[in-house]
Amino acid sequence: MTTRTRRRGTGQRVPVALLVPAALGLLFLVLPLGGLLLRTPWTALGPRLTAPGVLTALRLSVQCATLATLLCLALGVPLAWLLARVEFPGRRWVRALVTVPLVLPPVVGGVALLLVFGRRGPVGGWLDATFGVTLPFTTTGVVLAEAFVAMPFLIIAVEGALRGVDHRYEEAAATLGAGRWTTFTRVTLPLVAPGVAAGAVLCWARALGEFGATITFAGNYPGRTQTMPLAVYLALETDVEAAVVLSLVLLTVSVLILAGLRDRWITGP
């Protein structure tokens, strides 16, 4: 940190009152991850990684998080547009409602999903009777649970980006003959693309780590609903070393993807 400020040659001195808590904060965030590395059985890593359940859980995690992100994009971007661009009564309340999953304990979210989309729930019962579709305790259920928890991250990021874009670009598009939909796809969306990307990354990261809503709504069936966080939790009860390896895999995948998108993610509006 100090070498960096020196190299930049700004001559700025960082006040100790800020430097100390900043260093402590960094330590607090990094130390547990370091502990994970310390406890990793490096010699047995090869066989551990290729153990049958690991790759299955990893694949399922990535697939479900990606599908959940796509679902959030399909529903969340239009919702963010509505919140940012259309005046309607109760807009403040809708905006507050959208962020509820952020503060709700995920387990409660899972219970709520179960009550509505469960076989006896109003929507779940109808789906079951009409199409024979069951959502809880299926892979679709995992996607649903993850989307429920992760969507607010996307909506907040995209709405912020939309508010940051001068709406007069949309007026200019209208004077050039573009209808509302064309304006949205040709002008608005490209202008907020960095915000959408940032929101999607946040959303994906949140979905990848989702635990509470998933285990409540989708259960813990290996190969079907057992994602990495669930596998870690389960392994912890029987084989701590396996839990550590699984955690390391999850950590590596997350860091690689987030680092790849870091610039956009951090400089997003």
Next chain:
Amino acid sequence: MTAPLLDGHLVVDRAGFRLDVRLHVAAGEVVALLGPNGAGKTTALRALAGLQPLDAGRLRLDSVVLDQPDARRFVRPERRPVGVVFQDYLLFPHLNARDNVAFGPRRQGLPRRAARERATAWLDRVGLAAQAGRRPRQLSGGQAQRVALARALAVHPALLLLDEPLAALDARTRLDTRAELHRHLADHAGAAVLVTHDPLDALALADRLVIVEDGRVVQEGDAATVTTRPRTDYVARLVGLNLHRGRADGRHVHLGDGFAVPTAHQLDGDAFVVFAPTAVTLHPHRPDGDAPHTWPATVAGVHRHGDHLRVQLTGAVSTVADVTPAAAAGLRLLPGQQVWASVAAGDTRAYPVGP
């Protein structure tokens, strides 16, 4: 005379403000809406483009009614044959110059290739063929202005709207761009409405001026009429004349308080009288035997104006006077100083208040 291409009575109500402007523009004519900031010019322009619905009145373009609240008729902006050059251009930052210009033709249903060809042709016309691949942020202010003009013209609008088209440019670029804009406006077959607060832009670009103050038209006419016969203080200031209103009886216009300005022409009734600041003569003392044509005034301020000194005078007749440095030397012009002002009959112009 044929019916005007644009025939509008624009009424827009805002909190504490009402725009009520009648506007007629013939094909090929360029009309400037000129007025101080906040006069409602931009609101009028937005109403013409359909970005601001009318609250009353009617707007007709090329015999099609675009907006008429009492008939529940409103044509959305994307369906109007209108092109707009916005004050800060609003070029789409994610598209290069050519795709910005091609945006309109594409929306009109032209295939991508044809739209690009048309865009390239327009960029060529505004002299920017070489910059076609550049993004807006890589263009200079003058270039961006020309791309915005090409973008608005590429849809072949029946009505071209320009909102302060030169305001964002520096003085030097402004001169070149104004000349070029004049050329393109002359080529434009449809009607054009230009909004500006700069009289120079209005005089250089427009065939006719419509002066808007407080949401109303206070004067309209060609450049010569407006500049020689201003009817409001704002217009008088724009064209650099002293304007007073009074009552004419033959060869004098009485301004109240017993003072009068002599005129060379016979005129009776309510009248305006104008004279240039250079026509005003200042005297340190009251001249003898010329009482009604000389009025007392107090110097409010003095500053350089070209090779003259411009003197702001307050009192019964507020006036601006330009005096030579030599004349100023004999007057000891300091703020608060009492002087006497007069103007010769041959230097004034009086005209009736009524139309």
